[in-house]
Amino acid sequence: MKREQLEVYFIMGSQNVKSNEPLAVLEKALQAGVTIFQFREKGADARTGQAYEDFARACQKLCQKYTIPFIVNDDIELALKLDADGLHIGQDDLSVKEARKRIGEKILGVSVHTMSELEVAIQFDTDYVGIGPIYGTKSKDDAKPATGTRFLNQVATNYPSLPIVGIGGITPENTHEVIRAGGDGVAVISAICESEDIQATVQLFKINK
Ligand SMILES: Nc1nc(C(F)(F)F)ncc1COP(=O)(O)OP(=O)(O)O
């Protein structure tokens, strides 16, 4: 995975798209030029069973149409079953060691909040780390307090070759702070899912770097 692929990292599940059709939102985001997609279907209203798998396959098919990496959040069984391009795990999911063993060469992303979590991620050849929440977020009900860009900048300074994406409350207005602090890209849920003009919003993330 090239670090430029983290430039605009769109993350979505049906729970993030109340009003309209999630697949229409995803296609608009892909047409607008998001550079990587994460399937993150979770929470009370998340689809389950066959509907969950069918929705994941439909998202994967759209990503293939636009040759954009399709990453699955948390669910390694789904990632393997669909032969996804990668998996993203956090500290409460399966271990980095176990994930790397089972997914082989697929892209592995890990959320890290401390230097010790970072060192474990690096030990098992993590392709990128997600750091946040940088700002307050409403997309993750068990999110930790917002940290600002300090830890992200510390990681970027100490590990210049490690791809980093910032996450949490990132908008076109504050994205430059994340990039200036050392992020290779920004992960976005609400700013795109709730946008009136997805094309314009995605372009702003690219321009405001
Ligand atoms: N899903 C994520 N994606 C990223 C990425 F780097 F891809 F931007 N960074 C961080 C997270 C948060 O991951 P996690 O801590 O497991 O919580 P959840 O499973 O609720 O998302």
Ligand SMILES: [Mg+2]
């Ligand atoms: Mg997780």
